[in-house]
Amino acid sequence: MLKPGTTTVTADADHTANLWAFIRGGFVPLAEAQISVTTHAFNYGTAVFEGIRAYWNADEEQLFGLDLLAHYQRIHRSAKLLHMTVPHTPDELVRLTVELLRRDGLREDAYIRPIVYKSSESIGVRLHNLESDLTIFAIPFGKYIDTEVGIRAQVSTWRRTDDNAIPARAKLTGSYVNGSFAKTEAQLNGFDEAIMLNQDGHVSEGSAENIFLVRDGMLVTPPVSDNVLEGITRRHLMDVAGDLGIGVIERSVDRTELYSADEVFLCGTGAQLAPVIEIDRRTVGNGKPGPITRRLHKIYFDAARGRMDAYRHWLTPVY
Ligand SMILES: Cc1ncc(COP(=O)(O)O)c(C=O)c1O
Known part of the structure; x- marks a missing residue:
């Protein structure tokens, strides 16, 4: 089970089996969303990301994504700094995220992690002449740090x-x-x-x-x-x-x-x-x-x- 903790989230295979990821232009089971150890972003940290929350409202039986558009506008700005073009507009990214969350079928608070990363399998310190890809996944998520006592x-x-x-x-x-x-x-x-x-x-x-x-x-x-x-x-x-x-x-x-x-x-x-x-x-x-x-x-x-x-x-x- 994916467990929200005070500072970490741990996963086991049972629960991730029900979750999906968007990668290389399509949806795959989260466990199959893998990259090679030779990926540029893995070697040099050349990726930009977002952390987005979705809140479950039990009364309305509704999951609400919190300011998805602002996060996707920001990932576009971050990507530009790294000479990357995001393959979707911010509005398209909002729609992809809604589709991902629907596939996951989560009925609890969730955390969404989009990453635009230098996907070329290439060694060499630089930002130019490299391919990039987008991945998005979501996990159930509670508190990251205490919000009540202080x-x-x-x-x-x-x-x-x-x-x-x-x-x-x-x-x-x-x-x-x-x-x-x-x-x-x-x-x-x-x-x-x-x-x-x-x-x-x-x-x-x-x-x-x-x-x-x-x-x-x-x-x-x-x-x-x-x-x-x-x-x-x-x-x-x-x-x-x-x-x-x-x-x-x-x-x-x-x-x-x-x-x-x-x-x-x-x-x-x-x-x-x-x-x-x-x-x-x-x-x-x-x-x-x-x-x-x-x-x-x-x-x-x-x-x-x-x-x-x-x-x-x-x-x-x-x-
Ligand atoms: C370094 C840093 N500062 C501030 C924030 C808060 O930003 P936001 O409210 O957009 O999540 C974050 C969280 O993502 C962060 O990583």
Whole structure:
């Protein structure tokens, strides 16, 4: 059975037998979606990907894909950086994903993983003169990190990669070694998550999440030019904050602002909205998720599950 865990998902053959993947232009059983060890992307990390959630609404017996179009627009932008052409428009990719989820027949929360990868079986460091292919698969998926009690974070000793080295703006598979260094360091040190600084020493983001602080009733988040992924959840939460009349300031954030913030939370497709209650052994606020975090948390989860008409446009029904 594919099991959602706090940080990992493990699979066994029984359950994957019922799942499908799109690869090389067609649908095949997930277990048959294989690539060669000589594939360029496997050797050099030359692929771009997305992480997308679909939420099961038991009352409506409906599975809702969350902002599929925004994810596929972003994968197009990421692919362009790697000199790749995605063989389908964002709208076509939405339709392919709906078809995949219908084939999988999932009646629970799911995580969708599209990857556009350099598929040439070729050795040599470069981005040009290589073929590319698209694969998409989905797995049942619960929480990635705690979203209720709050997590304990550490400012990482690993710096976020710079735009002039490996751009954080694009979801490049190879660049996730950077976040992996930070996440593993944090967890081996007994924390739940890492917060990374950029090369200037300003706060950038978590290992796989954007970050928000609350100061004096306003949200503060690093700008997209501070080496962060231009997160879709980040954008949604900024829109929700606007609808609630909560101000949002995008500006560079110093490390020590983390220690004096009233509230801090991380957000992303995987993490959803995770309150941070401790950073570098300093309590954030009163050590519990704060009022603005809780308000946004409730709206985000209700909206994602199709329980808020105002945000229904984020969702694509699968069935
Ligand atoms: C490095 C990084 N930052 C931020 C995010 C959040 O982005 P999104 O909300 O689009 O999932 C992610 C998650 O995908 C990520 O990997």
